[in-house]
Amino acid sequence: MPELPEVETVRRGLLPVMEGRRILAATVNRPDLRWPLPERLAGRIAGRRVERLRRRSKYILADLEGEETLLLHLGMSGRMLVSGGQLGDFHHVVPAAQKHDHIVLEMEGNVRVTFNDARRFGMVDLVATGVAGAHRLLAGLGPEPLGNGFDEAYLASRLKGRAPVKAALLDQRIVAGLGNIYVSEALFRAGIAPTRTAGSLNGAEVARLVPAIRIVLEEAIAAGGSSLRDYRQADGGLGYFQHSFRVYDRAGQPCPACGTPVARLVQQGRSSFWCPACQG
DNA sequence: ATGTGTTCCTGTCCGC
DNA sequence: TGCGGACAGGAACACA
Numbered sequence A: 001m002p003e004l005p006e007v008e009t010v011r012r013g014l015l016p017v018m019e020g021r022r023i024l025a026a027t028v029n030r031p032d033l034r035w036p037l038p039e040r041l042a043g044r045i046a047g048r049r050v051e052r053l054r055r056r057s058k059y060i061l062a063d064l065e066g067e068e069t070l071l072l073h074l075g076m077s078g079r080m081l082v083s084g085g086q087l088g089d090f091h092h093v094v095p096a097a098q099k100h101d102h103i104v105l106e107m108e109g110n111v112r113v114t115f116n117d118a119r120r121f122g123m124v125d126l127v128a129t130g131v132a133g134a135h136r137l138l139a140g141l142g143p144e145p146l147g148n149g150f151d152e153a154y155l156a157s158r159l160k161g162r163a164p165v166k167a168a169l170l171d172q173r174i175v176a177g178l179g180n181i182y183v184s185e186a187l188f189r190a191g192i193a194p195t196r197t198a199g200s201l202n203g204a205e206v207a208r209l210v211p212a213i214r215i216v217l218e219e220a221i222a223a224g225g226s227s228l229r230d231y232r233q234a235d236g237g238l239g240y241f242q243h244s245f246r247v248y249d250r251a252g253q254p255c256p257a258c259g260t261p262v263a264r265l266v267q268q269g270r271s272s273f274w275c276p277a278c279q280g
Numbered sequence B: 001a002t003g004t005g006t007t008c009c010t011g012t013c014c015g016c
Numbered sequence C: 001t002g003c004g005g006a007c008a009g010g011a012a013c014a015c016a
Helices: A004-018 A041-045 A129-134 A152-158 A165-170 A180-190 A203-222
Strands: A023-028 A050-056 A059-064 A068-073 A078-084 A101-107 A111-117 A123-128 A263-267 A270-274
Touching: A004 A050, A004 A059, A004 A078, A004 A111, A004 A203, A023 A041, A041 A123, A059 A129, A068 A078, A068 A129, A123 A129, A152 A203, A165 A180, A180 A203, A180 A270
Parallel strands: none
Antiparallel strands: A023 A101, A050 A059, A059 A068, A068 A123, A078 A111, A101 A111, A263 A270
């Protein structure tokens, strides 16, 4: 579910209730998500202050005092939900536990942060802060698409081979943070068919693709992400970038540029949406 | 080294 | 309504 814009939106929502605040208590309701959770996780994070809340690709990193970092990935259906707080008096209703509430953090400030993940493709680990970047899940990630390390020269150097450009952009080693929605949207904006071979793109096409990726991600962040099914912001609210989709999930509907029906195809087992007329 | 297909899991929607 | 199948914002893993 969550791609870079959704994860960044969640991070921003968690910032005021987590950064600088202490985790007073933690509850862990099952031993594993996608993988086994760290041993004694609840006890190891309880009582510690969150010094920084960062994002790398689709991961959220909570640097805890004592040089350990809580590493979170939301998978397809993960949510980080904030409850309590503002009401602040003894009348305020503690929300009932929901199905799939796997980890609950009681934060300083009378706020609860709950990690809920129906499909359990999410991941959580606890690592030494100094070597977090070398964690097996982070070590191979490519550059942040909104950062300085992502430009035309870099992307051109990595778009090689016969795999479809769709697959290349989904490859987190090439660029970190894109997912199924934003790859389709970026390729539409760049006028490149998802079926094109990565190595077949010419310089002009790569030069269009870089800003197309950047702009669509920035617009999606500004819209609070895209809510199709599971995704919610930290406050439970919906993102609204789904209303700005030009091709994703719009099979059969007219291309916003030329009116040709948007096509859907399956690549690597995943849907791609595109305009056969605009994207060459 | 590449490229592709499968797998994990739950929930929802659509057609019969 | 019930039931089966398709499909879903990810990505590691196993194999050609």
